Amino acid sequence: MRARPTAALALLTIVAALGACTNNKKTDDESGVDTNRQATGAIASDPKDSMGPAADVPGATKGGTITIIRQSKISHLDPQRTYSFAGLNASQLFSRRLTTFKDDGQGHVTLVGDLATTPGTDVNKDCKTWQYTVKDGVKFEDGTPITAKDIAYGIARSFDLSLTGGPTYIQEWLADTPQYDTKFDFKNNKSALPPGLSVPDDMTLKFTFNKAHCDLPFAASLPATAPVPAAKDTGTQYDAKPVSSGPYRIAKNEAGTQITFERNTSWDPATDAVRHQYPDTFVWQFGPDPVTQTNRIIADSGADQTAVSWEGVDSSLISKVMTDQTLKSRVIQAPTPQHYTLTINNQRVTDLKVRQALNYAVDRDGLIKALGGSSLAAPVTTLMPPSTIGWKNYDAYPAGKNGDPAKAKELLGGTEKELVLAFEDDALGQTTSTFLKGNLEKAGFKITLKAIPADSFLDETKKKDNPWDVYIGSWGADWPSGAAILPVLYDGRAIKADGSNNGASYLNAPALNAEFDRVLAMPTDQQGAEWAKLDEKIMREYAPVVPLYVQVTTTVHGSKADGFFIDSIFGNVSFVNAYVKQ
Structure with missing residues (x-):
């Protein structure tokens, strides 16, 4: 095997490319979300960089x-x-x-x-x-x-x-x-x-x-x-x-x-x-839905003055929050690498034409509007998000912004295909699954919805013998390289009876598995373009999922809390700098 370059070079190559690959454009309703944000980085070579204490956060106080x-x-x-x-x-x-x-x-x-x-x-x-x-x-x-x-x-x-x-x-x-x-x-x-x-x-x-x-x-x-x-x-x-x-x-x-x-x-x-x-102290409080979270924090009363919403602003309230100038200093908004798919259980849906029909059927524009608009999501047709090194845009199943039901029906041969769609029983899962059910049924599918408790959804869908045909999945790369996306999600050799990290698609193609080995054996700085080629090959030859969108995070916090930011790796609220204003 050829030796790969040092981790220092790998990180510099990967992180310098973050954001540079994307061709997303800001639109009027995105309220200034910089989806073209240029990310940079390095690996600490001096041990002093790994020691503390962390630099003080300006204005931060204890208590x-x-x-x-x-x-x-x-x-x-x-x-x-x-x-x-x-x-x-x-x-x-x-x-x-x-x-x-x-x-x-x-x-x-x-x-x-x-x-x-x-x-x-x-x-x-x-x-x-x-x-x-x-x-x-x-x-x-x-x-x-x-x-x-x-x-x-x-x-x-x-x-x-x-x-x-x-x-x-x-x-x-x-x-x-x-x-x-x-x-x-x-x-x-x-x-x-x-x-x-x-x-x-x-x-x-x-x-x-x-x-x-x-x-x-x-x-x-x-x-x-x-x-x-x-x-x-x-x-x-x-x-x-x-x-x-x-x-x-x-x-x-x-x-x-x-x-x-x-x-x-x-x-x-x-x-x-x-x-x-x-x-x-930090308190994680569970139960309130995103509408309740947002309204509580907007109201800014009592303990909610030092609270932050994890799920973010609910779609029904996004316009209200983004146009209220009094909330401007309390809104956090940033693009993320989190990538959502309609994941297909390839063990159950074995007909490639059915999987291709699903790709033609999906109305991404309608889904994004249902989710709250482009302040919360951006459409994607690739397996890797635009923030990935070497990312190349393509659409293997061009169906326009709103899908092509006629093409989907053609692939189904005029028959109605029955599928069970599993989803997390939270607000996002309910909104997404309800929209997709209506969308897919217009294209010749009959969809039965199955709600799964959100806290057990990952464990249940990763069981090899799970009884569902499709499910709403998401993946955020553990670092911004195809190496942390494609082989992790689509290498069939990782499938186990329980705890599979194969992205729950259960795709297992020996020729594809060999391709993963080939690319992983290459020098890291040469892998980006190869991952992009493999991304397209997987979609055209196997169609194991339907890429849906990448997430934009928009959340709000109380007036007496500060120091929050959207972390660059996972795209969620970070607490390492959080403090209460005294």
Whole structure:
């Protein structure tokens, strides 16, 4: 295998291209959303960049409570199971990783060491052997020092298939197979480590891969590398109250209702280049729908003066919010890399013509209007979002802005095709599924809707034998490269009985799987154009999903809260700089 370039070059290449590839244009109702925002970045080469304390936020003061209002509970708090956007952003409060992104909220990011002193050392300059040194002074919430063994144990437990939900990059790379559980049985070897992972001493962690993996520093920024004290691992019950390594700890978890975080007195800001500890407490409050969230925060009364809406401004209120000048200073708005699809279960919908008919049938313009307009979404016909390096625009099934029902019916051969469409039972899922049902039935389909609880939707659709034909899916790349999108979602070798990270499309084409291997073996700076070609090939030859839109985030916060921004990696509200105005 050809060696890939260093991670430093990979990050510079990837991040410099963010935004530069998009051809989205601002329209009158976007209220100044800069969908052409140029993003830049670097990888920290000086260990000082990975040390704290994080730069002070101008005007920030200590004290008070920040409330995050969300309709449904967070799927998982267990760091090895965390993969939802809410979970990823919430985990920044209490769960540190080997690396993390320092983000200014304007698209400028730097990969730094988090628990580690640097983003990683490519020992032999071939991306096969990586070494990390743990920082002095990092501790669990009880004051116990965090060691390399604790981080290694966290990674080892991610091999346990009963702990489903989290990313699987590192497991697959260490095992050298998507069926990583066949190489290491955590349940029966809890004191052992998976192949390729070693702990030379208390402060050193070493990864040894059979193949080059220059993306490890990026994958290490996901909470799968969070430390877990073995003595306090309660398996699936660890979800309720994982041990903190960050600036906040879980004080109270009222299942499905509210989670209260309080300051972790064992967190040392001198070790942390990213996070602050301004508020006394953070409260995640679950239940209110987006309309209620928005109206409460607009009203700006009591505790809502220091609250922020997680779901963002409801579509029915977007015009009101964007035209109210008194709210201007409280609105946060930015484009995101989050990509939505009508995902097709390729095990159940095996006829390519049916999948192509679905692509012709969809009325993207109508869907975006139903969602609230271009202040909230932009149409897309590609598998990768425009912010991806090497992205190339194309439309494999040109049907105009509103779809082509006649072409869809032609492909169906004049027969009515019955499909079950599963969706999350939140406001977004209900709006999207209702619109798509009406849209698709005009094109010759008969659609039965099936609501799935939002907090279990990912787990249920990732079960290989799930009984649904299509579902509304979304994906935000873990870093802005096709490597974090196409093979993750469409490599059939990653399909498992439970916990599949194959994007729930269950596409498994050996020729395509080989293409993933071919591109991943190329130097990173040559991969962009190849991912773009493969993007189009997948859509034309397999049509495994219907690309729908990319999200624009627009949310609002109370008058006595500040420091929020839309993070550049996942496109959701970040809390690392949040504070209460005193």
